Amino acid sequence: MLNVEALSKSYAQTRALREVTFQVTSGQVFGFLGPNGAGKTTAMNIIAGLIEFDSGTVTIDGMDLRRNRSGLRGVVGYLPESPAFYGYMTAREYLLFIGDVSGLTPAANRARADELLDTVGLTEAGRRRIGGYSRGMKQRLGMAAAIYNRPRLLLLDEPTSALDPQGRLDVITLVARMRDAGMTVFLSTHILADVERVCDSVAIIKDGVVVAADSMARLRERYIQPVVDIVFDRALESVPAEITSASHVDRAALDGDRLSVFMRDLEPGKRELLHALASLDAGVASYSVRQPSLEDIFVRLVNSR
Amino acid sequence: MSTFTAYLKKEQMESSRQSKYLILGAFFGFFALSTPIMLKLMPSIIESQMPGFPKELMEFDAVYSVQNYIKNIYQLGNMAIAFVLMGVLADERLQGKLVYPVSQGASMAGVVGAKLVHYGAAVSAIVFAGAMLNYYYSVVLFPGSDPGVAAAARSAGLLAAYFATRVVIVVFASALFAKPLAAGLAALVASYVEPIMASLPRWKSIVAYGLVDAANKSLGTGTGTIPGAGAMMAAGGKGSEINGWVLAAALAVQVAVLVSVTIWRMKSVEIAPGAGAQ
Numbered sequence: 001m002l003n004v005e006a007l008s009k010s011y012a013q014t015r016a017l018r019e020v021t022f023q024v025t026s027g028q029v030f031g032f033l034g035p036n037g038a039g040k041t042t043a044m045n046i047i048a049g050l051i052e053f054d055s056g057t058v059t060i061d062g063m064d065l066r067r068n069r070s071g072l073r074g075v076v077g078y079l080p081e082s083p084a085f086y087g088y089m090t091a092r093e094y095l096l097f098i099g100d101v102s103g104l105t106p107a108a109n110r111a112r113a114d115e116l117l118d119t120v121g122l123t124e125a126g127r128r129r130i131g132g133y134s135r136g137m138k139q140r141l142g143m144a145a146a147i148y149n150r151p152r153l154l155l156l157d158e159p160t161s162a163l164d165p166q167g168r169l170d171v172i173t174l175v176a177r178m179r180d181a182g183m184t185v186f187l188s189t190h191i192l193a194d195v196e197r198v199c200d201s202v203a204i205i206k207d208g209v210v211v212a213a214d215s216m217a218r219l220r221e222r223y224i225q226p227v228v229d230i231v232f233d234r235a236l237e238s239v240p241a242e243i244t245s246a247s248h249v250d251r252a253a254l255d256g257d258r259l260s261v262f263m264r265d266l267e268p269g270k271r272e273l274l275h276a277l278a279s280l281d282a283g284v285a286s287y288s289v290r291q292p293s294l295e296d297i298f299v300r301l302v303n304s305r
Numbered sequence: 306m307s308t309f310t311a312y313l314k315k316e317q318m319e320s321s322r323q324s325k326y327l328i329l330g331a332f333f334g335f336f337a338l339s340t341p342i343m344l345k346l347m348p349s350i351i352e353s354q355m356p357g358f359p360k361e362l363m364e365f366d367a368v369y370s371v372q373n374y375i376k377n378i379y380q381l382g383n384m385a386i387a388f389v390l391m392g393v394l395a396d397e398r399l400q401g402k403l404v405y406p407v408s409q410g411a412s413m414a415g416v417v418g419a420k421l422v423h424y425g426a427a428v429s430a431i432v433f434a435g436a437m438l439n440y441y442y443s444v445v446l447f448p449g450s451d452p453g454v455a456a457a458a459r460s461a462g463l464l465a466a467y468f469a470t471r472v473v474i475v476v477f478a479s480a481l482f483a484k485p486l487a488a489g490l491a492a493l494v495a496s497y498v499e500p501i502m503a504s505l506p507r508w509k510s511i512v513a514y515g516l517v518d519a520a521n522k523s524l525g526t527g528t529g530t531i532p533g534a535g536a537m538m539a540a541g542g543k544g545s546e547i548n549g550w551v552l553a554a555a556l557a558v559q560v561a562v563l564v565s566v567t568i569w570r571m572k573s574v575e576i577a578p579g580a581g582a583q
């Protein structure tokens with residue numbers, strides 16, 4: 001659906017993107033995760049066709065962005081970080097304006113506006129002027145405007161950053177509904193919880209460099225090494241050979257009565273480990289599996305640079 | 306085309322909800338009324354300040370009154386238009402308001418064209434109405450030498466055409482400068498420099514200020530003197546003649562160039578939010 005290859009973009013002072021590469025498969029929610037200033041908005045603006053880039057290729061639905069500027073309009077919907085509307089219009093008038101721009105017939109336009117106001121929960125507020133809206137309401141109106149022409153690829157730039165927990169949940173729920181409706185969603189954020197809640201795949205970006213890009217499942221597999229923490233009823237002198245020789249154990253670290261066992265593969269490894277423990281002469285006081293979160297991966301990857 | 310009609314509608318809504326019509330209408334209307342009244346009161350004011358000033362020098366006729374309005378509104382009207390319209394494109398791109406329309410396929414030519422047509426028409430109508438109002442009050446207050454409705458309408462039309470070209474200048478400046486105030490000031494400087502250019506031989510027929518000059522002349526020659534003023538009218542009354550066809554052609558070329566550059570500029574400039582001043 002979206003193919004970004006070796007994308008680079010520099011501003012006068014900053015190299016905002018350096019050879020950024022990732023692929024977004026059709027029908028998934030792809031998280032673009034990175035701290036502030038990582039280059040997320042820059043990448044979004046490029047993919048939306050709003051700003052130029054220095055080198056690399058961006059392909060959307062098989063069409064090269066550079067060569068198909070006009071053909072791609074309508075394929076891509078974009079919700080900018082802080083969407084700007086005309087404050088003197090009502091939400092309904094604004095959506096009708098967007099429909100006018102895209103050449104909808106008046107009847108189709110009115111039907112679409114009402115349908116989308118309902119989708120984003122602004123039917124009542126839709127008759128009031130946007131100037132008086134909260135951030136969350138503007139964000140939802142922005143979502144309605146972004147999907148007005150039924151884009152196949154939806155770009156959302158930090159759609160939850162400025163919102164309170166309820167507003168955030170509303171947006172995440174909407175995103176999940178967009179995916180269920182068959183849309184491909186490319187979502188940038190610096191909030192891990194959002195990614196964990198809704199994303200199927202993720203690219204982690206730091207200082208304009210993609211440090212990891214994969215499906216959530218594979219990312220967990222690859223970067224999150226499960227650890228089993230064992231506490232014995234007495235201190236041991238050395239790591240028991242029964243444990244280090246187990247085939248699914250990567251390594252083990254001993255600290256007095258505490259042993260951390262780093263597993264290669266958790267599921268078969270767990271059984272094997274329990275057998276090994278049973279054969280020891282030391283009693284086991286506690287046994288727990290530590291499943292690191294995406295936050296651990298994120299912190300590890302971002303700090304390793 | 307859908308961009309053009311969508312923006313035409315949007316500009317109408319914006320102008321009425323942000324009282325732009327009202328502000329411009331009140332501005333031109335106020336001076337259309339107050340200028341002849343001030344002129345009427347002038348003799349008694351000067352009398353009280355300088356007793357013994359020869360009264361014969363302060364007898365004005367209707368033509369003089371209308372010409373006096375044209376002179377004043379040329380300066381004041383330029384300011385009003387520059388300040389009301391200076392953000393017409395600058396605000397849109399600075400605040401990221403073009404992001405949605407453009408990412409939905411809006412054409413920049415449509416956006417710019419709609420703004421020009423809308424404000425050009427609105428400003429022309431207001432200027433024309435103001436000038437006719439002024440003509441009416443001038444005739445009421447100053448008996449004698451009525452230029453006639455036809456001449457007054459011709460003059461008002463030329464003045465309206467002049468201010469329509471000011472809309473083009475302000476919109477152009479608004480595309481060029483990121484800061485609205487810079488755009489407004491640049492447009493004002495351009496408009497105030499033109500009379501100097503127009504004073505060069507033959508230049509009067511190729512700069513928009515020639516329209517103001519023609520608006521003046523189409524009324525005939527007024528009589529009346531104000532101490533220290535009237536120099537412009539003296540220059541306008543005599544000297545080189547304006548060739549109407551040459552002026553129309555020259556202005557058409559200038560407008561075409563300015564509009565093309567405006568559209569090109571809006572297409573090449575970054576309209577994404579956060580893409581700062583340059």
Ligand SMILES: Nc1ncnc2c1ncn2[C@@H]1O[C@H](COP(=O)(O)OP(=O)(O)O)[C@@H](O)[C@H]1O
Pocket residue numbers: 011012013014015016034035036037038039040041042043579580581
């Ligand atoms: N218009 C611009 N001019 C100059 N530098 C910019 C501009 N936009 C962004 N940058 C710089 O590029 C880097 C990436 O910015 P951005 O894409 O906004 O990051 P993010 O959205 O991840 O917070 C930052 O260092 C930022 O300061």
Ligand SMILES: [Mg+2]
Pocket residue numbers: 037040041042081158
């Ligand atoms: Mg950003």
